[in-house]
Structure formats: structure tokens, C-alpha cells
Amino acid sequence: MHHELSTISSFGKEIFLDCYFVPFGAKSLLVMSLDITKRKQFEKALTKSNDILKGVIESPKGVVIFALDHQYRYIAFNKNHIYPLSIKGVYGRYDT
DSSP states (O other): OEEEEEEEOTTSOEEEEEEEEEEETTTEEEEEEEEOHHHHHHHHHHHHHHHHHHHHHHSOSSOOOEEEOTTSBEEEEOHHHHTTSOHHHHTTOBOO
């Protein structure tokens, strides 16, 4: 069995653990855990950063924002840039 859980360390800080529980013998349980606190902090920061970026890109009215890769294919754009094109029809498409 596998679980991610949070707990308070002996130093009073919240930590996150990735725990595996494996039956060991008739009446025993082997518990293996890995501290994933840094990963959880990174995931939280990345989510916050993505939310901020999405808000910046989607907020301007009448402003077209888009990104192209090295081959000038669309990789990201705000809603003002897709009309009348659909998102599925534009991703990876060349700007000609």
C-alpha cells in the first residue's frame, strides 16, 4: 500500500512523507518512508507561478499574447489570439 501524508516533525515543522506499507510475516508490517517535503514545496510554488502566469496572459482585453517555438509554431497564446481559430487547430501550426 502507498500513501502520501503530512505530519509535524520533532522540530515543529510540517513535513511530507511518501510511505509504503508492506506486510512482513504473519503479524508485522514493514513501513518505508521518504521525505518529499522539498518536492511538495516545489509543486506548490510551480502551481502558484503557473496560476500567476495564466492570470497575466488571460487578463488583458484586446491584447494578443502568443509564444512560438524555434520553428515558429504556436506553443501558447491567450484567448484574444485564437478567434476565429480553435485551440486544437492552432497548436503546432506554423505562423504563415
